Amino acid sequence: MPAPITPVHVKGTPIGEGRPKIVVSVTGRTTAALLEQVDALAGHGVDIVEWRVDHFGALADLESVLAAGRELAARLADIPLLFTCRTSAEGGAAEISAAAYATLNATLAASGLVDLVDVEYERDGAAVERVLAAARAHGVPVVASYHDFGKTPARGEIVARLCAMQEAGFDVCKIAVMPRSAADVLTLLDATRTMHEDHADRPLITMSMGPLGLVSRLAGGLVGSAATFGMVGEASAPGQAPVDELSAALRLLDAGSAVPARG
Numbered sequence: 055m056p057a058p059i060t061p062v063h064v065k066g067t068p069i070g071e072g073r074p075k076i077v078v079s080v081t082g083r084t085t086a087a088l089l090e091q092v093d094a095l096a097g098h099g100v101d102i103v104e105w106r107v108d109h110f111g112a113l114a115d116l117e118s119v120l121a122a123g124r125e126l127a128a129r130l131a132d133i134p135l136l137f138t139c140r141t142s143a144e145g146g147a148a149e150i151s152a153a154a155y156a157t158l159n160a161t162l163a164a165s166g167l168v169d170l171v172d173v174e175y176e177r178d179g180a181a182v183e184r185v186l187a188a189a190r191a192h193g194v195p196v197v198a199s200y201h202d203f204g205k206t207p208a209r210g211e212i213v214a215r216l217c218a219m220q221e222a223g224f225d226v227c228k229i230a231v232m233p234r235s236a237a238d239v240l241t242l243l244d245a246t247r248t249m250h251e252d253h254a255d256r257p258l259i260t261m262s263m264g265p266l267g268l269v270s271r272l273a274g275g276l277v278g279s280a281a282t283f284g285m286v287g288e289a290s291a292p293g294q295a296p297v298d299e300l301s302a303a304l305r306l307l308d309a310g311s312a313v314p315a316r317g
């Protein structure tokens with residue numbers, strides 16, 4: 055029996071407690087485009103905004119990234135900001151060296167502008183350690199991410215990966231995989247349930263991507279997934295539902311309160 059789940063609080067939003075939190079990504083190439091995307095989120099019940107900085111045109115210029123981050127944070131006010139630089143290996147747009155990746159994430163973690171930082175779990179170990187250390191020093195929780203756009207690994211492999219993320223000290227453990235069949239979607243959901251019930255002491259986020267996996271984005275709360283990614287305008291990964299329909303489905307399922315107590 056694992057320890058109880060310790061929620062991660064970002065600007066008062068408890069990830070891992072209550073219903074799954076709705077995350078929407080902004081992917082603008084410029085600060086103006088990012089602010090326009092943020093403005094379009096108003097009134098849609100978004101709990102957390104993810105800045106997919108890998109789409110930002112001036113990614114290589116740290117000062118420009120910081121300047122955009124200042125404007126985004128000011129515009130978001132009370133809404134927490136998750137900072138993510140997704141590289142091409144994990145389905146993103148950034149082609150970036152391990153050293154530049156570490157500097158970017160460590161600088162943003164230390165900037166006071168972002169509330170959570172995403173780290174690709176399979177990246178160069180030294181880069182991951184640098185980001186973790188900077189985030190720890192500034193009290194910023196870190197989300198570990200792993201993507202497989204080609205397949206859904208076996209249940210035991212998904213659970214082992216989530217356990218390894220937890221053991222490595224990440225605050226939130228996230229896995230996104232691609233299903234090729236309905237059975238794959240069930241595998242992801244069952245791996246999430248197993249992790250949540252038997253191993254996890256911190257929030258998990260999991261999803262089965264693409265149209266086949268949509269049900270996991272709606273009903274993941276039932277098996278212990280603490281957040282779900284929806285979209286306003288443009289999806290940041292295949293299979294995301296429009297945020298209004300996503301929130302309506304979550305309300306209908308009331309998935310947060312349906313998570314069975316462990317033990």
Ligand SMILES: O=C1C[C@@](O)(C(=O)O)C[C@@H](O)[C@@H]1O
Nearest residue numbers: 079138199230263283290291
């Ligand atoms: O890791 C994730 C999850 C995601 O890939 C999805 O499938 O919704 C979308 C990404 O923007 C985010 O960083």
